[in-house]
Amino acid sequence: MSEWIVVCQVTDIPKLGARVVKESGKDDIAVFRTETDQVFALTDRCPHKGGPLSQGIVYGENVACPLHNWQISLSSGEACAPDEGCAGKHPVKVEGGTVYLLRQVTA
Amino acid sequence: MSKPKLVLVGNGMAGVRTLEELFALAPDMYDVTVFGSEPHPNYNRILLSPVLAGEQTIEQIILNDLDWYKQHNITLHMDKMVSKIDRINRKVIASDGTEAEYDRLLLATGSNPFILPVPGKDLKGVISYRDIKDTNDMIAAATEHTDAVVIGGGLLGLEAANGLKLRGMNVTVVHIGEWLLERQLDKTAGKMLEASLAERGLQFRLQAQTQELLGDEHGRVRAVRFASGEELPAQLVVMAVGIRPNFTLAESAGLTCDRGIKVNDTMQTFDPRIYAVGECVNHRGIAYGLVAPLYEMAKVAANHLALMGYGRYQGSVLSTKLKVTGIDLFSAGNFAGGEGTEDIVLSDPSAGVYKRLVIQNDKLVGACLYGDTSDGSWYFKLLREGRPIADIRDHLMFGESSNLGDTGHQGQNKAMAMQDSDEICGCNGVCKGTIVKAIKEKGLFTLDEVKKSTKAASSCGSCTGLVEQILMNTLGSDFQETPKNKAVCGCTDRSHADVRQAIREQHLTSIPAAMKAMDWRTSNGCGTCRPALNYYLISTWPKEAVDDPQSRFINERAHANIQKDGTFSVIPQMKGGVTNASELRRIADVADKYQVPLVKVTGGQRIDLLGVKKEDLVSVWKDLGMNSGHAYGKSIRTVKTCVGSEFCRFGTQNSTQMGIDLETMLANMWSPHKVKLAVSGCPRNCAEAGIKDVGVIAVDSGWELYIGGNGGIKTEVAQFLCKVKTAEEVKEYSGAFLQLYREEAYYLDRTVHYLNRVGMDYIKQRIVENAETRQALFERLLFALDGLQDPWKARIDGARKEEYVPLIPMPA
Ligand code: SRM
Ligand SMILES: Cc1cc2nc3c(=O)[nH]c(=O)nc-3n(C[C@H](O)[C@H](O)[C@H](O)COP(=O)(O)OP(=O)(O)OC[C@H]3O[C@@H](n4cnc5c(N)ncnc54)[C@H](O)[C@@H]3O)c2cc1C
Ligand code: SF4
Ligand code: FES
Numbered sequence: 001m002s003e004w005i006v007v008c009q010v011t012d013i014p015k016l017g018a019r020v021v022k023e024s025g026k027d028d029i030a031v032f033r034t035e036t037d038q039v040f041a042l043t044d045r046c047p048h049k050g051g052p053l054s055q056g057i058v059y060g061e062n063v064a065c066p067l068h069n070w071q072i073s074l075s076s077g078e079a080c081a082p083d084e085g086c087a088g089k090h091p092v093k094v095e096g097g098t099v100y101l102l103r104q105v106t107a
Numbered sequence: 108m109s110k111p112k113l114v115l116v117g118n119g120m121a122g123v124r125t126l127e128e129l130f131a132l133a134p135d136m137y138d139v140t141v142f143g144s145e146p147h148p149n150y151n152r153i154l155l156s157p158v159l160a161g162e163q164t165i166e167q168i169i170l171n172d173l174d175w176y177k178q179h180n181i182t183l184h185m186d187k188m189v190s191k192i193d194r195i196n197r198k199v200i201a202s203d204g205t206e207a208e209y210d211r212l213l214l215a216t217g218s219n220p221f222i223l224p225v226p227g228k229d230l231k232g233v234i235s236y237r238d239i240k241d242t243n244d245m246i247a248a249a250t251e252h253t254d255a256v257v258i259g260g261g262l263l264g265l266e267a268a269n270g271l272k273l274r275g276m277n278v279t280v281v282h283i284g285e286w287l288l289e290r291q292l293d294k295t296a297g298k299m300l301e302a303s304l305a306e307r308g309l310q311f312r313l314q315a316q317t318q319e320l321l322g323d324e325h326g327r328v329r330a331v332r333f334a335s336g337e338e339l340p341a342q343l344v345v346m347a348v349g350i351r352p353n354f355t356l357a358e359s360a361g362l363t364c365d366r367g368i369k370v371n372d373t374m375q376t377f378d379p380r381i382y383a384v385g386e387c388v389n390h391r392g393i394a395y396g397l398v399a400p401l402y403e404m405a406k407v408a409a410n411h412l413a414l415m416g417y418g419r420y421q422g423s424v425l426s427t428k429l430k431v432t433g434i435d436l437f438s439a440g441n442f443a444g445g446e447g448t449e450d451i452v453l454s455d456p457s458a459g460v461y462k463r464l465v466i467q468n469d470k471l472v473g474a475c476l477y478g479d480t481s482d483g484s485w486y487f488k489l490l491r492e493g494r495p496i497a498d499i500r501d502h503l504m505f506g507e508s509s510n511l512g513d514t515g516h517q518g519q520n521k522a523m524a525m526q527d528s529d530e531i532c533g534c535n536g537v538c539k540g541t542i543v544k545a546i547k548e549k550g551l552f553t554l555d556e557v558k559k560s561t562k563a564a565s566s567c568g569s570c571t572g573l574v575e576q577i578l579m580n581t582l583g584s585d586f587q588e589t590p591k592n593k594a595v596c597g598c599t600d601r602s603h604a605d606v607r608q609a610i611r612e613q614h615l616t617s618i619p620a621a622m623k624a625m626d627w628r629t630s631n632g633c634g635t636c637r638p639a640l641n642y643y644l645i646s647t648w649p650k651e652a653v654d655d656p657q658s659r660f661i662n663e664r665a666h667a668n669i670q671k672d673g674t675f676s677v678i679p680q681m682k683g684g685v686t687n688a689s690e691l692r693r694i695a696d697v698a699d700k701y702q703v704p705l706v707k708v709t710g711g712q713r714i715d716l717l718g719v720k721k722e723d724l725v726s727v728w729k730d731l732g733m734n735s736g737h738a739y740g741k742s743i744r745t746v747k748t749c750v751g752s753e754f755c756r757f758g759t760q761n762s763t764q765m766g767i768d769l770e771t772m773l774a775n776m777w778s779p780h781k782v783k784l785a786v787s788g789c790p791r792n793c794a795e796a797g798i799k800d801v802g803v804i805a806v807d808s809g810w811e812l813y814i815g816g817n818g819g820i821k822t823e824v825a826q827f828l829c830k831v832k833t834a835e836e837v838k839e840y841s842g843a844f845l846q847l848y849r850e851e852a853y854y855l856d857r858t859v860h861y862l863n864r865v866g867m868d869y870i871k872q873r874i875v876e877n878a879e880t881r882q883a884l885f886e887r888l889l890f891a892l893d894g895l896q897d898p899w900k901a902r903i904d905g906a907r908k909e910e911y912v913p914l915i916p917m918p919a
Contacts, residue, residue: 005916012909015633016657022913031914035631051674055661057634066632066661066669068535069565082549082560084572101916 004093004100010037011097018054018063019100020044028092029090030054031099034061039099040074041092047072047085110138111210112201113412116189116356118143120152121385121401122215123171128409130807131759131790136413139181140207142199146186147188147239148173153398155242156430159270161590163876165239174205175808184205192360194378199277211412214357214368214376214383218350218396223258227320232328233344236267245345249274252342256280258317260287262429269431271343279310281317291427291438295454296461303434303459312339348408352387352394356619362732367394372419374408384408391422401424426487427521435476437483440490441465442475444457445802453504464503471503482506514803532563532570532579539577546581548734554578578741596635598627603639610643615654618644632658639854642741645777649891656907662739665910666898668751669726670717675724677716679733680774683748683786684712690733697730711738711745711783725911728899734774735899741855744783747795751788751805758788765834766794769803772838773845775895776888777854779861782845798824800848800858801841808829810837810879814844814870815862823859826867829875843881845876846888 007019013019014096021041022031028044030053037060044054061074071080077089091102113129115122118141126139143149147169156169176183187201198208202235220235221250222228232248234241248255249271255269260282272278280287286297287304301311316334320650323329330338361865363369363377367389374390384404385394395401400423410418426439444450444465458478464486465473470493474486485506489496489842496503525531527540545551545560557574558565564574594600601609608624615621622632631638637658644652656664667675681690694714697704704718714735719727728735752758766786776782785796786803796802798818802825804811805816809832816825831840847870852861862870873880902908 007916008914012914014657014909019909020913021916023916027341028913049671050673052669055665057667058657059631059637059662060300060629062633067671068562069634082545101159103170 002102002104005006005103007099007101008090009097010039010094010099012037013099016058018056018058020052020054027088028052028054028104029062029101031092031101032058033064034058034074037094039092039094041090041101042072042074042077042087046070046088047079047087048083073099090102108137112208113137113139113142113211113213114207114209115139115213115215116184116192116199117215117217117385117387117791118145118147118149118185118383119215119217120149120170120398121405122213123149124214125213125384125407125408125412126179126181127171127407127806127808129412131304131408132415133326133413134807137211139179140183140209141176141181142187142201142205142207143191144186144188145240146240148183148185149178150239151611152238153430155236155239156266156270157876159242159245159267160273161270165242167197167876171808178808183378189356191383192356194360194381197380198238210380211398212381213412214381214387215385215406216353216356216387218352218386218394220346221349221351222346223317223348225317225319226348227322227328230320230322230328230344231326233320233346235346236263237350239913243272245343248343249276253277254279254340255343255345256339256341257345257347258282258331258602259345259347259349259350260284260311260313261290261347262288262427264345265304266430267345267347269304269307271345272307272309276343277310278308279312281312281315281333283314283316284498285314286309286315288429288438288641290381290435291429291442292436292477293443293463293475293476295456295474296438296463299456299459299461299477299497300429300434304431319484343350350386350396352389357381357383357387365389372407372421373411374404374420375411382408382412385726390420390517393422395423395425396504397425397427400425404525424487424491425621426483428483435478435480437476438474439483440471440473441467442473444473448472451500451504452649462504466496466500469497471496471792531573532561532565535565537561537563542574542577543581546578552582587839595639596633598622598636599625600634601625606640606646607643607647607851607853610640610647614648616644616648618655618658635757642777642779646779646891650894656910661870663741665724666902667719667721668739668741672718674718674720676738677719677724677727677731678711678713678736678738679728679731679734680770681713681733682745682770683763684762685748685767686714693731693733697727700730701727709738710715711736712747713738713745722911722913725902725908729901729903735773736898740777741780742778742782743770743773743776744781746773747783747785747799749787749793751786757787757791759807760810760834762786762788762794762803765803765805765810765837768834769841770837772842773892775897776845776849776892778845778849779854780850780857782858798822799825801825801844803837803841808832812837812840812844814860817857819857828867828871839881839885840874842888843884846884846891847873849888850884851889 018030018032024061030044031044032040044052046053046065048070051065055065055066056063062071064071070083077087079085149171151168151170157163188198190202198206200206215658220237234244235590242330255271255276255278257264258281260280267280268280271454279401286294287301288620318334319332320328328344332338354364354368357368358364368383368387370376370383370388370390374384376383385401404420407418407420409696429436448465448467449462460478471489478485525539529539531537531539542563543563564571609625615624621640641655641658645654662668701723703716707715709715746766746769748763751762752760782800784801785799787794787796788805796804798816802813802816811830812828813825813826817823848858848861
């Protein structure tokens with residue numbers, strides 16, 4: 001079963017920045033905020049060598065991985081050409097300034 | 108017991124340098140007496156030209172003031188000419204009767220200007236150009252008279268002519284040769300030089316032979332008459348037609364002389380107690396007339412005077428520059444070519460650039476550059492090393508930066524011969540085959556495309572040359588060289604220079620404003636341009652522009668260095684590498700408490716705690732109670748030091764304290780790239796100051812400053828900037844240089860790249876020669892640093908704490 005869970009307020013994420021969501025037993029998730037207050041969520045692991053994308057520089061709808069500078073699209077999780085690979089994408093929504101993630105919950 | 112006596116005859120550049128070298132090796136070995144026929148302490152003769160041109164004063168060019176002689180207990184006889192050496196009784200006698208006994212004698216009598224034996228040479232107003240007196244005479248003549256003739260179109264003559272012109276005289280250079288500087292330049296370059304000097308108002312009479320100097324009724328020169336019968340008015344005639352080694356004294360003492368005092372490779376004359384250095388000697392048949400070889404001689408002579416006994420002088424290859432501000436000219440070795448040599452020539456007269464390289468037996472043997480001399484030192488290095496050049500020959504003309512194999516470590520110029528499976532990029536593990544395949548299949552044309560596509564050359568950059576070569580080989584003539592004025596990134600067409608200029612001139616203080624003013628193509632840039640813009644803004648407008656953390660790389664945003672597994676490393680500041688038991692205890696406690704996986708002493712004389720979790724960073728800093736070492740930033744890093752005079756038996760100054768003071772002064776300084784300093788207590792240089800952005804080496808009489816060293820991807824030896832006397836000056840000069848670098852370098856250029864771009868002369872002019880610009884730079888540095896807070900402390904106090912705190916979600 002999946003369920004929307006509250007992560008934070010949009011304003012808790014710096015513009016052109018990210019926060020890490022930690023849940024025990026699960027991969028970290030990076031939630032990003034663009035300049036226009038769009039919010040995206042990706043697994044916090046670069047498809048290249050696992051770099052923490054949450055620590056990268058955010059620009060437009062992309063993030064540059066802090067380890068070897070791959071450019072990852074926030075909307076798809078795909079690495080920008082010529083690099084190939086995908087960081088898992090997570091459904092995310094913003095309602096009334098609150099950020100929600102859709103998570104599998106074990107009942 | 109009394110010390111052995113050393114007497115120096117000739118209080119000039121080579122002799123006194125020998126003493127300095129000697130004092131560095133063996134400070135108290137001799138009782139030293141110095142005779143000099145000039146009424147001045149040792150000064151920098153070279154800089155008489157800037158003095159004449161009005162760019163410097165006599166006071167500024169004194170190298171060793173009277174205090175220096177006093178400090179070293181030297182008995183100094185100024186204005187006394189030694190007229191006799193009594194080798195049997197081992198003493199020298201001056202013309203006024205002063206005597207001094209010696210155990211070792213050092214002759215450094217320099218040379219005399221050659222005076223053309225023409226009628227009228229003894230008239231008033233006819234002078235040579237050699238010393239302070241000549242210079243003052245010329246300056247005085249310029250205020251009283253209008254017309255000057257300089258005989259001799261060599262380096263000295265042209266510098267004299269330029270100076271006199273700047274002092275308002277009508278100046279004509281009379282030269283017997285077909286073109287100027289024919290001993291340094293070939294005809295084409297000589298003619299280009301003549302044209303640009305003519306633009307400055309100098310006049311020339313080439314292939315003209317002076318027959319007679321005519322005098323007026325007061326016995327002052329009034330005109331020069333040529334062999335052709337023509338007369339040219341002149342109330343000042345400067346003879347700069349060459350020098351002759353001054354060896355009369357040595358010869359009269361029975362030492363073997365032949366166009367100079369004969370010396371062996373240890374600078375010893377035929378009398379083993381007597382050494383000779385400088386322009387007065389003939390070493391292996393050559394008498395030198397430039398200081399570089401004289402300084403090498405000084406080192407060797409000092410080594411033997413200090414009884415170390417292993418130095419050898421084996422001759423020098425020379426290079427020259429003309430010291431006329433605004434004219435770039437360089438020549439070295441056999442630039443004229445001749446039998447058995449080949450030339451590579453680049454000539455672009457309308458752009459004012461001319462270069463000629465002379466090659467013999469697969470080696471560069473000469474270079475003559477006019478207009479663009481940026482690669483002079485590189486050619487000079489190739490020339491001295493005598494390195495075979497077959498492999499770089501096709502690019503030789505385009506200089507070092509274009510040269511494959513020289514952009515990185517050695518032996519990388521064999522791209523052609525490499526196997527497809529050979530690794531090209533060590534950082535990213537990219538093989539030659541992968542690059543060739545990508546070029547062919549994806550249709551890549553430029554280095555940037557290859558970098559993006561294959562990652563080769565995109566990390567440390569040391570394989571850039573190789574990758575370019577593969578591109579060239581694969582594409583043939585389709586290869587496009589990276590343009591010189593490269594855009595910062597894909598978001599703009601502007602180069603770094605443009606961007607810096609716009610930020611300064613339009614007073615831009617925020618990234619959005621800068622992007623708007625410069626028509627950025629993207630709304631918020633990218634990971635390449637934003638950090639650069641952020642740096643340019645905060646360095647140009649300190650206290651006005653607001654630092655943007657989101658435009659900083661994670662290391663600078665989180666004040667720690669990210670590791671491959673996403674953890675961080677923590678390196679606290681340890682000024683000058685000095686710590687104490689309490690700090691060490693706290694470090695140990697932190698290592699235990701946070702289970703730090705690795706504690707390591709870094710290459711920067713401090714301690715690294717590796718593998719710290721991001722969420723622990725703030726508490727780790729708090730528990731450490733130490734300042735940030737900035738080991739993660741494009742910023743000041745460390746100031747390495749050695750023990751120095753407090754403990755070391757060779758130390759000449761307190762280098763440890765100097766390092767601590769510098770690190771304190773520079774705390775929290777952001778810069779285009781990282782900045783490292785080192786201070787050594789003596790020329791043994793245990794702190795490795797020779798490969799630092801600013802290296803400071805203490806000597807008995809003060810501190811030598813070196814800049815632009817780099818021990819990284821491509822090792823670069825720091826270059827000598829100047830020597831200063833006090834610790835305060837060390838701070839002021841190095842601070843001013845760093846501020847110049849902060850204001851003018853492009854983002855991610857280390858000091859060496861900046862130095863190579865603007866040239867050492869420019870930096871010297873701003874930092875050494877002009878006290879006003881130096882002090883202004885220094886003040887701007889202090890202004891920018893004033894009030895900056897230690898970043899760790901700010902975080903401990905709660906600034907941007909969410910950076911370090913993960914989000915814990917909860918069901919809605
Ligand atoms: C920790 C240390 C190695 C050690 O264990 O000793 C180190 C570690 C790193 N160096 Fe270094 N360098 C360290 C001393 C040096 C030195 C030696 C020195 O400073 O005397 C050099 C050569 C000197 C120089 O810089 O001129 C050096 C030349 C480099 C370079 C090449 C710089 C260049 O201009 O060529 C890089 C790459 C860069 O900065 O772009 C680099 C980059 C790095 C980075 C920051 C790579 C990175 O971006 O992650 C390494 C971080 C490791 C980590 O995970 O924390 N490191 N690095 C040393 C820290 C010194 C300190 O206390 O601050
Ligand atoms: C205007 C000018 C510009 C120059 N520009 C450059 C340049 O750009 N680059 C470069 O490399 N070189 C340059 N040179 C040359 C350089 O200055 C000399 O090579 C250098 O000074 C020689 O050093 P030295 O110690 O051998 O002789 P000097 O510096 O001439 O010292 C010799 C000293 O010995 C004294 N002396 C001589 N005989 C006696 C005696 N019997 N008793 C007591 N004292 C005596 C002399 O008075 C003199 O002071 C320039 C020279 C001049 C004049
Ligand atoms: S510490 Fe320096 S030399 Fe060592 S692997 Fe990292 S970057 Fe390379
Ligand atoms: S791990 Fe992200 S680019 Fe290498």
